[in-house]
Amino acid sequence: MGVVDGLPMADRADDRDGLRLDLLHVPLGPVLPDWPSGLVLRLALQGDVVQEATVERVTAPPPPQPPFWSEPFLRAATGERIPRGDAARRLCAAHLDSLGRFFAVAGWGDMAARARYARDRALAGATAAELSALVRPLTRRAERSRTLRWLTAGLGVLPAGHARHHGVTGPALVADGDAHDRMLAWLDAVGRSAAAVDALEVLDDAARAVGPRGQVVGAVPASQALLNVLPGLLQGAEFACARIIVASLDPDLDELNHVSAAGMVHG
Amino acid sequence: MAERAPLWTVFVLPVLLVIVALVAAGFDAVLSAGARSGRSASLREAAVRASWPGREALRHLVQQPRRTRASDVPLTRIGTALLPVAAILAGVVLPLGFRSVSDLPEGIVWFNAMESLAWAAVWLAGWGPNSALSLIGGYRFLAQGLAYELPHMLAITTAALGAESLRVGEVVDAQAGLWFAVWMPVAFGIYLLSAMAMAFWGPFDQPAGRDVAGGAVAELSGADRVLFLGGRWLLLVVASAFSVPLFLGGGHGPLLPGWTWTVLKTAAVLTVLVWGRRKVPALRMERYVELAWVVLTPLAIVQALVVAVVVVNR
Numbered sequence: 001m002g003v004v005d006g007l008p009m010a011d012r013a014d015d016r017d018g019l020r021l022d023l024l025h026v027p028l029g030p031v032l033p034d035w036p037s038g039l040v041l042r043l044a045l046q047g048d049v050v051q052e053a054t055v056e057r058v059t060a061p062p063p064p065q066p067p068f069w070s071e072p073f074l075r076a077a078t079g080e081r082i083p084r085g086d087a088a089r090r091l092c093a094a095h096l097d098s099l100g101r102f103f104a105v106a107g108w109g110d111m112a113a114r115a116r117y118a119r120d121r122a123l124a125g126a127t128a129a130e131l132s133a134l135v136r137p138l139t140r141r142a143e144r145s146r147t148l149r150w151l152t153a154g155l156g157v158l159p160a161g162h163a164r165h166h167g168v169t170g171p172a173l174v175a176d177g178d179a180h181d182r183m184l185a186w187l188d189a190v191g192r193s194a195a196a197v198d199a200l201e202v203l204d205d206a207a208r209a210v211g212p213r214g215q216v217v218g219a220v221p222a223s224q225a226l227l228n229v230l231p232g233l234l235q236g237a238e239f240a241c242a243r244i245i246v247a248s249l250d251p252d253l254d255e256l257n258h259v260s261a262a263g264m265v266h267g
Numbered sequence: 268m269a270e271r272a273p274l275w276t277v278f279v280l281p282v283l284l285v286i287v288a289l290v291a292a293g294f295d296a297v298l299s300a301g302a303r304s305g306r307s308a309s310l311r312e313a314a315v316r317a318s319w320p321g322r323e324a325l326r327h328l329v330q331q332p333r334r335t336r337a338s339d340v341p342l343t344r345i346g347t348a349l350l351p352v353a354a355i356l357a358g359v360v361l362p363l364g365f366r367s368v369s370d371l372p373e374g375i376v377w378f379n380a381m382e383s384l385a386w387a388a389v390w391l392a393g394w395g396p397n398s399a400l401s402l403i404g405g406y407r408f409l410a411q412g413l414a415y416e417l418p419h420m421l422a423i424t425t426a427a428l429g430a431e432s433l434r435v436g437e438v439v440d441a442q443a444g445l446w447f448a449v450w451m452p453v454a455f456g457i458y459l460l461s462a463m464a465m466a467f468w469g470p471f472d473q474p475a476g477r478d479v480a481g482g483a484v485a486e487l488s489g490a491d492r493v494l495f496l497g498g499r500w501l502l503l504v505v506a507s508a509f510s511v512p513l514f515l516g517g518g519h520g521p522l523l524p525g526w527t528w529t530v531l532k533t534a535a536v537l538t539v540l541v542w543g544r545r546k547v548p549a550l551r552m553e554r555y556v557e558l559a560w561v562v563l564t565p566l567a568i569v570q571a572l573v574v575a576v577v578v579v580n581r
Contacts, residue, residue, distance in 0.1 A: 005337040007397070026399045033477050048403055105478045107470075107549020113302035147470070147547045151554060239403055240551050243478040 013046070016236065021046045030058045034104040034112075036246070038253035039227075041234075048239040053231045057253055067254035069094040070211035070222075072203075074258075077217045082203045088196035092131065093122040094212035095171070095186040095193075098250040102183055103142075105247040106152060114138055122197070131194040139187045148180070155179040156233040156245035167225040170214025172249060179248035213252055221258075223251035272366040280368055281355050287508075287533070288500040293317035295541045302545070324493045332489030339395045346391030347491045350498030353384035358505045360435050364518035364525025367435065374435035375427050378509060379420060382465050385502060386412045389467065389474060389483050392495055396486035404482020408474035410552045411464055414559035415471070419461035421567035425454040426513045428574050439517030448514040450577075453570040455514040457563055462506035462540070466499050469544040473552055475499075507536040 002009040010022040028041040040056040066074050072090050076082040096119035104112035118134040126134070142148060158168070160176040175185035209215055214222030226249045233249075234242050296319040300307065307313040334340070360367055360374035371377050386409065393405020427433050429451060430441035441447075448455040463469035467483075475482045487495050511517055511532040518525025550558075 007337055024399065033480055045399075048406065103548070107473060107476050107478070108547070109299070109477070110302045110545035111548075113299065117302070117304060145548070147550070151548055151551050238551075238553060240473065240476070240478055 013044075013051070015046050015049075015051065023051065034101045034247065036101075036251050036253060038257075039246075039251065041230075041246070043234075043242070045239070050234050050237050050239070050242050053234040053242075055227050055230055057227075057256065060257055062257055063254065067252060067258045069097070069252055070213065070216050070255060073209065073211035073216045076203045077209055083200050084203050085197050085199040087203050088193040088199065089122055089125075091212055092135075092190055092193040092197060093119045095190045096122060096135075098212070098247075099138075099142075099183065099186055099190070101250060102179075102186075102244070102247040105243045106148065108148070111138065111142065122194070126197075128195055128198045131197055132191075135190055135194045139191055142183065142187055148183075152180040152183065152244055152248070153178055155237070155241050156248060158182075158229060158233060163229065166229045167218075167220050168214065168222075168229060169218075169225065170210060170212070170222055172226060173214070179244050182248045213250075213255065221255040223253065223255040226251040227256075272363075272368055276366075276368050280358055284355060284358055284501050284504055285497070287537075288497065288504045289321060291504060291537050291541055292320035292500050294538070295544075296320050298542065298545060324497065327489055327493045330489055332491065335396045335398050335486050338397045338486070342391045343395030343487070343491065346388045346393075346395055347487060347495040347498070349384055349388035349391070350495055351501050352498075353381050353388060354498055354501035354505050356384075357381035357502075358508070361505065361508055362435060362439060362512050362517055363529050364527075365436070365439065366526075370434060370436045373433045375423055375433045375438070375513075378435075379423060382502070382506065383416070385465060388495075388498070392487065393474070393483035398486050400479040400481075401483055401485045403479050404474045404476070404485065407476075407479075407552050408467060408483060410556055411467065411471060411474060414552075414556040415461045415464035418457045418559060418563040418567040419465070421564070421571055422454040422457040422461065423513060425451055425567070425571045425574050426458075428571060428578060431578060435512050439512045439519070442516040443519055446514065446516040446519075448516075451514065451570060451574060453566050454574075455510070457567050457570075458510055458514060459507075459536070459540070460563075462503070462510060463544075465506050466503035468499065468503050469540060470547045470550045471555070472544075473549045476549055503540065504533075504537065507540055508533040510536050 008025060010024045012020050013023040015021045024045045026043050026045050028043060029035050029039045030037065038058045038060065040058060042054045042056060043050050044052040065071075069090065072082050072087045076087065096115050100112045100115040100119060103109075103115060115138060118131065118138060121134060122131055155178050157178045158172060158175075160173055163173045163176070171185040171189060172182055175181040209217050211222065213226065216222065230246065230249060230251070233245050237245060294317070297307070297313055297316045300316040300319070307316060357378050359369050360371055360378055362370070367374075389408040390405045393401045393403075393408065426438055426447050429447050430438040432438060432441075438447075464471040467474045473482070475484045479485065484492065484495060508529075511529055515532045515536070516528075518528050520528035523531075
């Protein structure tokens with residue numbers, strides 16, 4: 001690879017059609033707007049088509065506290081008695097956070113802002129009634145938008161069989177489809193958990209282990225499984241599609257750091 | 268036919284356009300803040316929100332500009348400065364009521380030529396900083412430009428065809444009885460879409476999309492950023508204002524003087540464009556190109572054909 005002024009030049013390589021085209025190596029992240037923080041994707045781009053993607057992550061010192069979004073579920077998994085409402089509140093906020101990123105990347109700033117406002121209200125302790133009133137119009141608009149369907153359907157198709165094979169659990173497995181299906185799965189979970197934020201009874205065993213990204217207990221953290229399927233889904237995607245695919249999986253890299261931290265403590 | 272306005276209007280035009288752009292941007296800022304943190308509690312809060320674009324522009328002006336490694340500074344500068352210049356030059360043929368700064372005999376062609384400068388402007392601003400994300404923004408705008416320009420030219424040609432003149436003043440005169448929007452609805456709709464595309468605004472803001480960190484705008488800072496983003500608002504204002512003489516009867520209207528009708532109609536179109544932007548996500552370029560070539564262009568041709576037949580039989 002030639003270097004001009006300290007910057008790498010584009011290479012040439014065969015593309016999918018057997019032509020020799022410029023190949024540009026572009027790292028995405030760890031700081032990009034609406035990007036899972038700490039994630040680095042090294043892309044080989046030909047034009048704006050992703051030929052190859054590899055996942056890296058910023059190695060950060062292990063954080064002292066457990067990952068924010070799955071914290072109630074992790075605590076419940078260790079046997080602590082967590083009210084069902086608290087877990088629902090965190091789950092609702094986590095998915096609204098993901099939806100905010102998804103809408104922003106899809107170029108729908110208004111909906112992104114509304115999702116984030118609802119997220120902040122959820123974390124600030126809004127009642128089920130207030131939260132449902134905020135979430136309902138959001139869900140209706142996103143579900144009814146034909147444009148959004150037209151723009152996100154068919155991107156990053158992840159059939160349930162393939163997902164299970166890679167250890168993916170949670171909404172990406174439930175959705176059993178493309179980026180649009182994963183968004184619908186989030187919306188569905190947001191609606192249900194918004195209605196349950198006032199519940200006081202203790203989280204039962206079935207709900208205990210499944211956090212916003214999937215199983216919180218197990219050999220592989222839920223977000224690691226999402227990262228494992230990511231490069232395969234990105235291959236051949238146009239740049240904007242690639243961003244939508246990443247946003248529709250929305251891995252939480254805090255979960256990975258937490259596991260390595262726990263490993264260090266025990267090892 | 269439109270009268271020629273006195274010479275001093277040459278200096279008033281840019282000021283007027285900037286004021287309208289600031290008002291429109293303020294309206295947009297109020298809507299954005301409403302989505303971000305709920306409806307404003309008081310009139311005072313709404314005013315603070317509306318002044319955000321102005322404050323932001325001042326902040327950028329006093330900010331230390333940053334520059335990317337191995338960037339092409341002249342290219343970037345030309346690109347950023349070209350955008351507002353193109354918008355103001357296109358505004359020269361805009362009649363306020365029945366007076367424009369210059370009612371050129373081929374005013375419609377002039378308008379189209381000036382707005383096409385935006386292609387060069389966005390492309391240069393995207394290419395210049397030597398950054399992958401802004402380059403993608405520039406590429407996206409070229410793809411968008413190729414897709415919107417043909418239906419757009421057919422739409423404004425249809426209006427010229429209906430008036431049998433390329434002079435903007437005569438297009439307005441031809442609508443004394445019936446607005447063109449009424450019997451050329453397809454051309455009007457396509458014009459509004461392409462007005463947004465031209466200013467890479469609304470569902471067409473992918474060249475400056477969040478997913479590429481602002482794309483063509485990503486690396487601009489300081490005065491460059493103010494010029495470029497301000498130029499984009501000016502383009503939006505000029506493009507939507509031009510729909511008034513083309514399709515909405517210009518200054519024609521009952522009771523009120525001509526210029527008030529122009530202002531009211533322009534405000535209505537701008538409101539629809541700024542408010543409507545919030546209803547839809549950004550169109551991905553490869554999808555929009557398909558729509559433009561397969562649906563919009565044939566529709567625009569059929570509309571032009573219908574108008575041509577009517578004009579010939581008149």
